[in-house]
Structure formats: structure tokens, C-alpha cells
Amino acid sequence: MYDVAVIGGGVIGCSIARELSRFQLRIVILEKYEEVSFGTTKTNSGIIHAGHHDSIETLKGRLVVKGNALYDKLSKELDFAFRRIGELVVARTEDELPELFRLKKQGDEKGVPGLELWDKERLRVEEPNLSSSLAGALLSPSAGVVNPYELANALSENAVDNGVDLKVNSEVESISIESSHLTVHTSSETVKARFVINCAGVFADKIAGMVGLHDFTIHPRKGEEYMLDKRLKGLVRRLIFPVPTKQSKGILIIPTFDGTIMVGPTARNTEDRFDVSTTYEGSSEVFSSVEKICPSIKPRDTITEFAGLRAVSSTNDFIIGQTRVKGFINVAGIQSPGLTCAPAIAIYVRDILKNEGLKLTRKKDFKPRVRGPERFASLSEEQQKRLIEKNSLFAKIVCRCELVTEAEIHSSIDHGARTLDGIKFRSRAGMGRCQGSFCEPRCMDILSKRLDKPFENITKRGGDSWIVRKMDNN
């Protein structure tokens, strides 16, 4: 019997599991894919919002500033990519300036630190590659960027180090309510737990439905993102937002942690919970919007694109709390700024569990730290030399676009990678301009050897995502 079963190994489920792993509890994460973060998390824009966008009237608006502030300590402990690069909301015309004033007021009242209004001259000096027609901007220095998949991997790894069971390829099929606990039936086994935490993202309403709760529905809202060639690195220094609309925070220019610029996301409702397709409409919407703010960004700069689904709830806010079903806790409708809120949500859920009668006794031997990836490419020559002296595989390049070494591929596997995407998200191998055309067979060879799996059983991201078939004659 587990004390807590977390359904969903996205950034929310992993954050909660990691927070709870500080205590003497038996915890399990049930993830339907081959690795954590393979749902909505891996497609997240990776922005740690300052917090002025969302009203204090909403739960998401109340958790966001707190969540943002927790990232400094979290990133030190878990060694994931995080940098406070600051954010600018830019007004395209004089007419949009009042909205900047309103956002500043809203942010100041919520305690968002350091907000500053910039006139067009200041903006020109600070971000010379933005359109000269912009009318002004609101700076929020506390906004930052993370690699969301890296964050989820670090959280789950640390949770596992602290005794949490992670069960992948475990899709929840039904839940039965017993007198003293809940029984969760997955595709491969049965798990009993006193508390079940529903972090199932775009499927959270389906999971709630399994215990007879139908009080909310999830309406996926698709976001398409376009990654640009790293030759554009440095084009903008901060996150660039347009003035927001009711639907979304708009199409953004995102200088990711690794320097690659990403533009997006779109915001379109879809009924299909697996619809992660990109579209002609999405691409033209993204680039026509971005070109108005930063004219030198062109569609031909794209190296790859992807889409993700925001789990928008029927209340348009987070739905976090206990339910009529004893032991069943919802953490649903976690749309933007869910990533920013994740560490605050974890604490919020911890307190709910405490109120619900879960005894929280701190472990004496809790290990708060994990070691992040080496990031060989970003090191100085001296640091590179030192690594190579320790391990000669640091001198063997596997991915030449992103300068990823064989040592880092091995390290990715040591840290839990089981698929090509798992390696990519941990090491960046295959993320560059050739999109894996050169390194894929090498990564497959290494995975095959390390996992003792035939070459043809290596997949892109688990399930039926096979890469090659055996020839009939071999």
C-alpha cells in the first residue's frame, strides 16, 4: 500500500512527488509514457513568469509570484538550466501603452519585483534588434527561462533518489474506491494508495471521471512553437511578449537557456487530446506576429517545430484540492503559468494532504541535490580539458551541431534516458540544425549496448515509435 499515488509524470506530478519525498511516505508516480515529461511538459515554452499577467483574483495569479521566487533555490539543488533573463511586454502602438500601465499596477500590487516602464528610446538601446516602431515596454527582471523537460527529469530523478517509485508505461485505466484507500488499475498492474493525486494534464477530467467526479472538463488549447537556427543567438536578450489578449499571453520571442531562439506559441482550441500537429495557419500566425516585433526573424530560419496542449479547465483557472471522494485530490487545469507555479503547487498540495490527515514526518536522510548535465559545449577550454583528462569520451563528439560528447550520451542514460528523445532532452544531441541526421545511429548504438536491447527495439519516444526494422535476411 502506498501513501500517495501521483497520476502523471509531468512537471506538476514530479514537483509534488519530489516535495513529498522529503517525508517518511511511500510514494509512486504513474506515467503512461516511456519517460517523464513526454506529455505537455516537453512542449512547454519554458518561461518562468514574473507574475504580473495573472490577476490576484485567480488561484494561478496567487501562486505565480511565489512559484517564481522558489526557482533560485530549486535550480541550485537540482542543477537544471535556469536563468533570470528578464521579460519585456512591448506595446506595438501608442494605443497599447495604457495596457502596460495596467500590467505594471497589477504587478506592483502583487509584489512582482523590479517592474519598470521603458520609453521607446530606452527600448531601442536595450534591444536594438526589435522594430523601431514599438512604442514602449514593461520590464520585469525576475522572469526567466528553464528547459522544462530538464526540470521534470531532475525532479523525478531526485524523487526516485529519495525513495519514490516511478512506474513508466503505466497508463491508468480505472480507479476503484475502497473503504480505506483507492485502487488504481494501470495497463500493467494494480496499485493501492491512501491518496491519489490527479496530475493527468489534458486527461485530468477523464481520470476524475474514473472516481465519478464530473464537475469540470478539460479543453485542450494547442500551442505551436518554432525553433530557429542558432545563428540568431543573441538577437534578443530578454523574453519578448506582445500586449496580452484574453486567449493567451500572445506570440513570444523566447531566447531559450541554450541560446536558441524559439517563437510561439499559438493558442487554438482543439477537441482532439492527441492533436499535437503543427499547421500552415499556425506557422503564418507566429511569423507574421513576430516579424512586427522583430523584423529580422523569418520563417526560413526555422530548424524544427512542435506543438503542445495546454490543459485549460472549464473554470479557466487551476483546480487544486480535495474532492467528495476521500483521498482523491485534483491538481487539474494547470495551464500557463503552471510551470512557474509548479514548486508552489507542490507545497500547496502538501498542505492539503496534511489537512486531510496525512502524517508528514521529515526524513533525516533526505537528499535535496541531483547533478545536472555536463553541458560540455558551454565550458571553457580549460574546463573541457579537465573533463577529457578524467574521461576520454569527452573528446569523442557524437552530435556535431550541438557539440555533444559520447560521455554526455552515457551520462544521459545514467540519469534515466531510455529513448532517443530521452537522450535529446538530457544532452541536446539531435536538437541542432541537422535534427539528428548524423547522431541518431550513434545514439541508437549506445542505447542498444547500454540497455542490452536489440538495435531495432530502440524507439524515438517509446510506444510504437520504432526507428528501424530488421531486414528479412538478417
Place this chain on the structure above:
Amino acid sequence: MLERNRKKYGVVVVGGGPAGMGAALGARDYGEDRVLILDREPEAGGILNQCIHSGFGIHYFKEELTGPEYAERFFEKVIDSDVDVLTGSYVSGVSIDSNGTKRVRIMNEKLGLMTVEARAVVLAMGCRERTRGAIRIPGTRPSGILTAGLAQKFVNLKGYLPGKRIAILGSGDIGLIMARRLTIEGCHVEGVFELMPYSNGLTRNVVQCLDDFNIPLHLSTTVAFIHGRDRLEKVTVAPVNNDLKPDMTKAWDVACDTLLMSIGLIPENELTQNLGINLDVVTGGPWVSSTMETSMPGMFACGNVLHVHDLVDFVTQEALLAGRFAGEWAQGIRRPKDSIQLVPGENVRYCVPHTLSPEREHTIYLRCKQAMKPCKIRIGNLIEKKLKFVFPAEMIMFKIKPDLLDRFHGETLRIDILPLEKGEEYD
């Protein structure tokens, strides 16, 4: 193979494919005895190693060889000529001292991070294939979408199939070759879909790889949507309008588990760009003089890193020349600067090299923008030559004798491809 204590070379060649091997031999032939080839792969030979089909060497050796055979012949010469070869070596950068000495930074599993000195460097890194992301095909992101070259590697070097039901986007030569190769291996190739109204591969490949195997080539057609959650399930293809945008009212679905991309090659010039060498925006390769020297003194370039070739024979020819001049440079020979600039004119997409000198005979490589037949090629007021046809997929090559240039007085020489005038006929 590397004399480990040697750290100083006359010529260092980056890349051990046909261009790199040709350049090394070119330098040796002109008396430079300290030549080093660096290659990031475990073996030299470059992309030839996975091209097991024949058709290589028709011009250079006057016989048909397979890719590995062609590579082997050169590799033997390289070894016989006492060229040092260091494989498994990634060049992470080149820096240049104030006296012109180049320091090439190498990463090698056995040797760690090391630097070799060179008087001259030849860039011969080849090219890479364009991917799905570069053309933003809408749809999902299942497995089963890969470049034709990667599929070739899986089949020919690793002994695996990329899938069983294949669609091919783009009619580049590797895509055509793979259409035939996979058919022979028992796969079903549904068709080749080409955005342009003409094939992007050589005519001989269209005939030998598609026509002979009854594989349909759909011109002016593209893949407009990709379907499938984990693995590719089907693609939607559609004819394109004059603006090259798909006409979805005429679209149809093609069930397949694999989509090969053969949509063009890009010279791999990251190292070149980091050095600040001037690039030609059309070729994607460095700007070069008639000695194959880039805008940076003592840095030379040849092969697909310079511009994408159709045939390895021409790569070899260009590389021998680049190697020869790099060898001269290493021995301190300095030629006068080229005095004539070559400029692409009517219906000429690019020409290489970018400048000429009246002191020597030159081979000029160029490509047209649009197919034209019959037509004539005009080089300034010096030469006019009638051609049966020109075709973007087939490189045009011709020689200019020095005596012609001798008489030429002018700073620029313009090349045009023009339709025949009334009364002119191709004979």
C-alpha cells in the same frame, strides 16, 4: 597513422571524404610533404562509404566504380603518398596567428584536446541534408521521417530498413538512389513527390532508379501534412500552384510508415563562418578565388563545402586543384591577385570560382536558375557556346583558356545563359 610527435604541417585538410583526399594528394603532387587529413568519422572516405551503388569515377577513372571502391582507390594513394590521416578527430576551431600560422584545434578520444600547426588549411567538410524542420511541413511528429542519407546509412552500413512502405519527398539524387535500393530490399516505394516542375536529380538517376522500377515521380507535388501519433501512418500530398503552395482541394492521402526527405544539400560551413570567412549566399559555401583560396589568406576550400556537386569526379578535380595551391602556399609561393571578377548574369544561379586570373586556364562550374532548351552560354564578350539544354539539377562545367583572358580587358566578366535568337539553331 599520425606521427604523434609531429605537430607542424604544411597543409592540414579538414575532412577525409573525396574532397579532402583529393586536396591532400594535390598538395603532395606539388611537393608539400607534410600533409595531414583530419576526419571526424572512424574511417576516411566520407559519404562515399555508404554509397554502394555504382556510377562513380566515369569521368576520372573512365570506369564505373561503387562509392567505397572510389574512396578506396584514393585512400591507397593517400597512404602511398605518406599523407598523415587522423580519423575520429573533430575540428572544433581554427585560429590564426599574426604571422599567418593556423592552429587547428582537434578533439580525439585517444589524444584528447590537441592543436596542430599548419601554414595552409583546406576546408573539405562536405555538406549535410536539409530536414523536415527547414521546410516546415505541417502535421504531427512521429518517428519514420528521416533524410534519404540517413536511410542509406541504416540500410547500407548498419543492415536495417527504415520502414516498409516508403514515400519520398524531393527528387534529389540520394532520394532517387534510395527509391531503387529500398525496392530491391523488398520495401514498397509509393512514389517520389517533387515540389518543382522538374526533377532535382540527374536524369540518369530518374531513369535508372524510378522508371526502371515503375516508381511514380509526381512533379509539382508536395507533402502537405504528416499523420501518425507514435509512428508515421500516412502523408497527405497535394499538387502545388504557381506560388508553390499546395492546392488542398486536390490533395490525396498516401499510406506509408516512412517518409524520406531528399530536399537539398547544405554546405557545412559552421567552422568557416566562425572564422569570419566570406560566404556566397547562393552556394552557401565560401567565396573563392581561382586558386580556391577563401577570403582568408592561406585558407582554401573545395568539394561540397564550397558548392554542391552532382558527381564525385568533379569534386576530385576541384580538390586536386585546391590542394595544389594550398601546397604552393605552404611552400611560400604567392601568386598575383586575380584581376577578373566572375559575375552570374541572366539565368545563372551561381558560378565558382568567383575570380579569375589571365595567367592560367580555368575550369568554371555553374548552375542555371531555370531549365532552357536549346540555349547558349555567353561569357562576357569572349565566348559564346550553344547548348542542347540546361537544367538546374545538372552542373555546367567549361574551361577558359588563358589566351582568351589575356585579350580581356575589364574588371568583371559576366556569364549569361540566353535563349537562341531567331535564326540561331542548335546543331
